[in-house]
Amino acid sequence: MFRPARFSIDTQRKKALPTFCINIKGLSSEDTSGFIKSCISANVIRAKVVLWMLFGMEGVMTFLYIANTYFLHYGKFFPYYIYLYSFMLLFSIVYYSLFHIFRDSDRALLVLEETLILCMSIWSAVFSALDVSNGFSSYLFIQIMIVNSLIFRVKPAVHCLSNAAGYLIYAVMVQSLRLGLTHTFAELINPFFMLIAACVMIILNHHTKFKDYLNQKLIKEQNRKLEFYANHDFLTKIPNRKSIIEYLNQTLETDTGNLSCMMIDIDNFKLYNDTYGHIMGDTCLIQLSGAISRYVADTGGKIGRYGGEEFLIVFEDKRKRKIEQIAESLIQVVRDLQIPFGVNPVQPIVTISIGVHIPPPDEQDPYSVLTRADSALYFAKSQGKNRFILI
Secondary structure (H helix, E strand, O other), X not given: OOOOOOXXXXXXXXXXXXXXXXXXXXXXXXXXXXXXXXXXXXHHHHHHHHHHHHHHHHHHHHHHHHHHHXXXXXXXXXXXXXXXXXXXXXXXXXXXXXXXXXXXXXXXXXXXXHHHHHHHHHHHXXXXXXXXXXXOOOHHHHHHHHHHHHHOOOOHHXXXXXXXXXXXXXXXXXXXXXXXXXXXXXXXXXXXXXXXXXXHHHHHHHHHHHHHHHHHHHHHHHHHHHXXXXXEOXXXXXXXXXXXXXXXXXXXXXXXXXXXXXXXXXXXXXXXXXXXXHHHHHHHHHHHHHHHHHHHHHXXXXXXXXXXXXXXXXXXXXXXXXXXXXXXXXXXXXXXXXXXXXXXXXXXXXXXXXXXXXXXXXXXXXXXXXXXXXXXXXXXXXXXXXXXXEO
16 A cells, blocks of 8 residues: 655656755755756747747737838827837747757756746836837736746746846836826836736746646656556566466467466475565565566566466577576576575575476467466476476
8 A cells, every 4th residue: 555655766867957946845856857847848838839929919010010101101100119029020030949949958948938038028118118108008018927927937036037127127217208206106006016916926826836746746656656566566576467467368369389488486485484484585585586587587588476486487489498498597596596495305595496388389278378387387396396397
């Protein structure tokens, strides 16, 4: 049964990215690094969408400005706006290209995302200050600030300072207009309160998303553990009976006639447990299963713990002579461990017996294959143990 705790995953440690996560006790560097990577990936998609939208809107406004200036002559278009339109068109193209060029560099993408937020904040601040000078409202700066705060996830301090820089530029430009105390105060107070609200949203959104990331990681790790132990033995960590039987069934269905099955049993293991205790018995099982599974993996087989002190091994595409060599080698691998077993009637060390069965092409019943391998194992043990029998 699993406790609701965070399991550690052994992963290759890579060069750490700058940490911008809220400090939560017990976090590892993988937690913060993984969250940063997820934020960077999400920000890239959102940044590209925002850049396309800005390019489209400013492109339309540039077209209308040019059309009105040279063809339509309808209404008044303020000339300074064309510089802001043109800047954003060029800015969108350049930044979209940079996101594509540095798509494989997390550090570069993080810098691009942070500078994008800063540039948009300053651009919208200048735009809104120009609006105020022409008798319009400062809604664009407020809208850009709120939108950026909601959709982008970068270092909270950097994000808040970018908004503050935009507000400072906006305030200086509005103050330079000399609109009068009341008018100036009215134009500054709403963006100021929106700046405070945006900073609060940035911090809360960051904290919430980070918690969600940790919860999702915990769920994935728990699912990975559950999936592992559904198919592996808890003690020895090798495939369990269910897993190896399923593999045998699949192999029998697709095999072309070169399948081999081995049943392994530890000689006098009950006596070993009675003599040394179950803790030492578990240690013995772990040592044996580790050595046997490594050799089986090197020779292209599949092993599973069949039950108690019994193991089942399945090989494909191995001829009879090769299987005999593998069986003899497995017996020697266990002997080489030199696990003491002073009261063992066979040898003063732990040994194994192996029953081997190579089914003919027409034998497709897994029960029949297992029964014959088990019979071979019985013969090996009845003839003195510490050996293999092939039938």
